[in-house]
Amino acid sequence: MVTFTLSCQYCHSQNIVRNGLARNGKQRYLCHNCGRRSRENPGSNAYPEERREEILRAYEERSSLRGLTRTFGVSRNTVTKWIKKRQHNCPR
DSSP: OOOOOOOOTTTOOSOEEEEEEOTTSOEEEEETTTOOEEESSOOOOSOOHHHHHHHHHHHHTTOOHHHHHHHHOOOHHHHHHHHHHHHHHSOO
């Protein structure tokens, strides 16, 4: 028999209990020490770097922000943040 010891990813306590399922079907856990919830094997919510570069290249080819929203399904605020970050990191 295999036994897994789970711990809270925030406070590293082992005082956690199962707390339902997330929408994607993964098990949710509740920490009794810090009161925070977490999922098993959490994934990143960030866009992949290739997708981000593709969207920024489309913007540089004179696509509008609203057009990018319709085409790629990315929020205008997200694209604006990416543009500002790129301009800030690029020396003039």
